[in-house]
Amino acid sequence: MTIADIAVTFKVTKTTVQNWIMRGTITGRKVGKNRYFTYDEVKQALGDYGWDKRLTGESWL
DSSP, X not given: OOXXXXXXXXXXOHHHHHHHHHHXXXXXXXXXXXXXXXXXXXXXXXXXXXXXXXXXXXOOO
């Protein structure tokens, strides 16, 4: 997955995904100038922050 793919899949902006990368929430693999992620890695990382509940429509606050 690319940054754009993550943004679409998790219904956030590319800037949000870039913020997650800068904070170390998700890391991925850098290949040349691009960074790639696995769906499982992203879902696992966001689940640790409560995003899994947001994606399923449960209250996450």
